[in-house]
Amino acid sequence: MAKFNTNSNTYIIIYSVVMVVVVAVLLSVASLSLQSRQYENMLNEKKDQIVKALGENPAETPYDSIITEAVVFDAEGNVLTNDAAEVFEVMKDLKGAFEQGKYPAFKAATGVVLPLYGAGLWGPIWGYVALDTDMNTVKGIVLDHSGETPGLGAEITTAKHQAQYVGKSVFEGEELVGITLKKGGADKSNPHEVDAITGGTKTSDGVSAMILNSLNYYKPYFDAVRAAAAAKEVESNELNNENNEQ
Amino acid sequence: MSSKSLKYLTGPLSGNNPVIVQILGICSALAVTVQLKPAIVMGLSVMAVTAFSNLVMSLLRNGVPARIRIIVQLVVIAALVILVDQVLKAFVYDVSKQLSVYVGLIITNCIVMGRVEAFALGNKPWASFLDGIGNGLGYALILVIIAFFRELLGSGCLLGFRLIPESWYINEGGFYSNCGIMLFPPMALILVGCIIWAHRSFNKDLQEK
Numbered sequence: 224m225a226k227f228n229t230n231s232n233t234y235i236i237i238y239s240v241v242m243v244v245v246v247a248v249l250l251s252v253a254s255l256s257l258q259s260r261q262y263e264n265m266l267n268e269k270k271d272q273i274v275k276a277l278g279e280n281p282a283e284t285p286y287d288s289i290i291t292e293a294v295v296f297d298a299e300g301n302v303l304t305n306d307a308a309e310v311f312e313v314m315k316d317l318k319g320a321f322e323q324g325k326y327p328a329f330k331a332a333t334g335v336v337l338p339l340y341g342a343g344l345w346g347p348i349w350g351y352v353a354l355d356t357d358m359n360t361v362k363g364i365v366l367d368h369s370g371e372t373p374g375l376g377a378e379i380t381t382a383k384h385q386a387q388y389v390g391k392s393v394f395e396g397e398e399l400v401g402i403t404l405k406k407g408g409a410d411k412s413n414p415h416e417v418d419a420i421t422g423g424t425k426t427s428d429g430v431s432a433m434i435l436n437s438l439n440y441y442k443p444y445f446d447a448v449r450a451a452a453a454a455k456e457v458e459s460n461e462l463n464n465e466n467n468e469q
Numbered sequence: 470m471s472s473k474s475l476k477y478l479t480g481p482l483s484g485n486n487p488v489i490v491q492i493l494g495i496c497s498a499l500a501v502t503v504q505l506k507p508a509i510v511m512g513l514s515v516m517a518v519t520a521f522s523n524l525v526m527s528l529l530r531n532g533v534p535a536r537i538r539i540i541v542q543l544v545v546i547a548a549l550v551i552l553v554d555q556v557l558k559a560f561v562y563d564v565s566k567q568l569s570v571y572v573g574l575i576i577t578n579c580i581v582m583g584r585v586e587a588f589a590l591g592n593k594p595w596a597s598f599l600d601g602i603g604n605g606l607g608y609a610l611i612l613v614i615i616a617f618f619r620e621l622l623g624s625g626c627l628l629g630f631r632l633i634p635e636s637w638y639i640n641e642g643g644f645y646s647n648c649g650i651m652l653f654p655p656m657a658l659i660l661v662g663c664i665i666w667a668h669r670s671f672n673k674d675l676q677e678k
């Protein structure tokens with residue numbers, strides 16, 4: 224084999240160009256050919272997390288059997304679309320969707336599941352919270368993250384942490400207060416507090432802020448549902464009164 | 470397997486360990502050892518990457534221009550890691566979620582480039598591949614030892630299973646409390662120091678005069 228002068232400038236330039244082109248082609252082919260599979264995996268994960276937020280097991284109760292309607296709200300609580308494919312298209316980039324004023328929601332017979340998005344210590348955190356039909360009681364929550372520290376901030380993904388949220392409420396009277404992760408341990412009787420993560424204070428603060436900010440986007444929808452429920456109650460009370468008078 | 474090949478595999482476990490003798494890869498040893506499971510996953514991933522980057526660079530070693538060899542190494546390592554990440558995301562999504570944080574750390578792990586530069590550029594492919602596996606194992610071994618102590622003393626669990634019963638804890642009316650500092654990176658550095666101390670007192674030839 225002829226020996227090249229591997230230190231000549233021409234050789235180095237040709238070598239770099241060929242190397243960059245080969246690597247670029249390799250990575251593009253891999254990325255393009257695997258994209259659809261990766262997207263499907265991500266979609267399935269989202270659906271599983273939505274089911275988990277409602278406190279069901281996705282293996283037994285698949286997404287399609289429990290979610291009756293997926294919608295996107297605008298800032299006033301009007302429905303922009305209720306086509307499932309379009310809703311998941313919006314879910315692809317939740318951060319961008321929130322900024323553009325598009326707020327996805329997943330309705331079930333037993334409540335509604337809302338996506339959450341916020342900032343942890345090292346990167347984004349997100350999740351889903353399921354509220355009961357009264358738009359106040361938490362049925363369950365799923366939290367996820369991309370880069371929180373294992374054993375510290377990443378503990379928000381554990382079942383033990385997420386179980387604390389069940390039964391808490393996000394409204395104090397008419398005011399939306401969300402749920403706060405309390406450093407040093409929550410007051411068990413306070414319906415808006417859960418324990419923060421030891422050694423994960425920044426992540427815990429991020430989760431508190433994420434819950435309040437994300438739920439605030441859905442305030443018009445909550446108000447509409449709560450007003451309708453209250454009106455119904457008044458109506459049935461009036462009906463009862465009339466019946467009593469007769 | 471010849472005794473020479475075996476030496477490539479077993480040398481880095483103790484006498485030429487990348488973490489406690491070559492003092493490489495300390496940064497990631499601090500970051501991923503709070504729990505045993507991520508430590509094991511990270512150890513195995515680094516092993517795969519060092520083995521294959523050593524193999525590729527050893528195959529290319531005669532054509533690589535010496536003046537840009539570090540850049541070539543970086544491109545090969547980064548391309549390998551991205552490729553593996555893409556494949557994992559498509560076929561074993563759960564594993565890729567586990568790895569998500571560490572993929573970036575693998576590229577920057579000094580052991581990978583250290584072995585390519587120190588070994589693969591001057592040795593045949595098979596020897597380089599074994600050297601990569603050996604160094605990956607040596608790294609994983611130290612990670613597992615550190616993570617064992619940090620998880621056991623810091624959270625009372627191993628691999629997520631509770632070993633110290635809940636009823637022992639002070640807030641449940643017991644007498645025990647977790648050692649909080651174990652959860653923080655400085656403790657990992659202190660543990661690395663203790664391991665180096667113990668290791669050198671058993672291996673007199675490693676002690677500096």
